[in-house]
Amino acid sequence: MADLSTSIAGVALPNLFFNASGVWCQHESELKELLDSESGSLITKSATFEHREGNPSPRYVPLPTGSINSMGLPNEGFEYYLNYAKNYDYTNKKPLFVSLSGLSLQDNVKMVEQFAAADLPCVLEINFSCPNVPGKPQLGYDMEAMENALKVLAPIVKKPFGIKLPPYFDIAHFDAVAAIVNKIDNLAFVTCVNSVGNGLAIDFETETAVIKPKDGFGGLGGAMILNTALANVNAFHRRLTGGKQVIGVGGVTSGKEAFLHVLAGASAVQIGTQLKEEGPSFFARVKKELEEIMQAKGYKSLDDFRGKVKTL
Template sequence: MTEFIGFIGDIKFHPPIMNASGVLCTTEEDLQAVLESRAGACVTKTMTLEPREGNPKPRCFWTQDFSVNSMGIPNKGVEYYVEAARRLKKYQKPMIASMAGLQKEEYFLLSEKLEKSDFHAIEVNLSCPNLEGKEIFAYDFQLAKEVLYQLRKRISKPMGVKLPPYSSRYHIQEIAKILLEVSVDFVSLSNSFPLGTAILSEKEETAILPNGGIGGLGGKAFRPIVLGQILLFQRHFKGQIPIIGVGGIEKGVHLYEHLLAGASLFQIGTALLREGPFLFQKILEEANHIFQQKGLSSYRDKCGKVKAPSPKDQKE
């Protein structure tokens, strides 16, 4: 069998596959369902200091090809998840707390509560695209740097960052420099593309209500963008920061694509929303079949090993 164990610092993920924050993670029962599945870890809903109802419904729409959502960070507040983690630690699987502040000071208050909790790692969400009138933190490099430096001083647990997609190589270069300087322990790539929509032609209306029908695009249609993000970031990281690939993984072959691009851990979002926690077992079986076909002793042998095609004569 191919070794399929991932690491963030000293934390072992066996297997290195889990839910993405936002799917099957809002309640303690959701997290329990993930922990009782073949997933190797769970990630909470992005939590804030106080509970939030989120944006008005309809705020999420999905098909076989994509999802669009403008949830507005509905969650039960940090105290709820701290208590849930205390009870869920019995499963002896890593639990990652996803957190976001509506103001930068809230990140610091959240970090104090989570530092003392039973969570094994903290994912700092700098990428929420669905708060009306709010800019995405990770697009303001100076602000992102300031927040991360302050959090690094406060957090001794493994600390990672969830980023939005970037459309400029220069922007990727600049934020990668910051992440290396701060010495984050992992990076999740990536949150949904922030300016998507779905239009229901028969009704002649958008599929979701908030933000004028605009939301984050995820799922299968988003996968090529995520693979590009992973590929570019891993060239800057050079193996120094583990990448969690999150975007469009529905089958084992999609996990393998993320692996080749440079991800060593994997999160499932839209497909999990459609198919439920049994999907972890299906993806694992398919991925292991690929690993065995390739004759791998460890899946890490293929991490970041995607190659350029051979040049060929092009006939006009």
């Protein structure tokens, strides 16, 4: 049998698949469904310091080639997810990741300080890439602010942690972000990509934008962003040093795309749009499909082909 196990930030995962922060993870009932699924791990909804309702509906719409959303970080607030992490059963084989997305550096500092004080065996993923909060720019596109935030937060976290990044489209940006990441010793992984920000979907019949917030502008996800996601995964896999890892997310609808993410350099794979559309049963399907692909290609483990994409 093909071995789908992996590890992130020194923590073992029985398989490489879990949800992308934001999908199927806002409430404990959803997190329970992830625990009961065949995912290898789970991550909580990106938490802000206070509870947020998020943007007005409709704010998520599936499209023929993926999805568009402008959720606006709806979540139950930091305390809710901290309590979940405190009560989590760490003896089960699924490690817990916790996503934080403070609306300011001060909010992130307050949340990280409380997590550090709790000294829990979960792994933090700090979201530098929420594109759908009106009036709040993505930290991931402000190199100076991102470096400053990391220099403030990393010493507080102390343990290995990761950051969620937006998609980049310029080689110079890959170079610049990787240089920042490589300076932070306990920054163990980057998760890329978040949705491709500020797309616009228009209904042909009604001539109307399909989502309500931001005049219809929202983050694109699903199949249409696969190639952007693969490029970002591979760009960072090539540039990161010191054993730093990449978690791939974007465009995975089957085992084939998951295989491509690993081939590009991903150490784990998160699922967003397809999980939203298919539900947690998707994990059983994608696991089976990836195992079959690996067997057909003669690969016994993810290490056999991770990052080994050939170029012409």
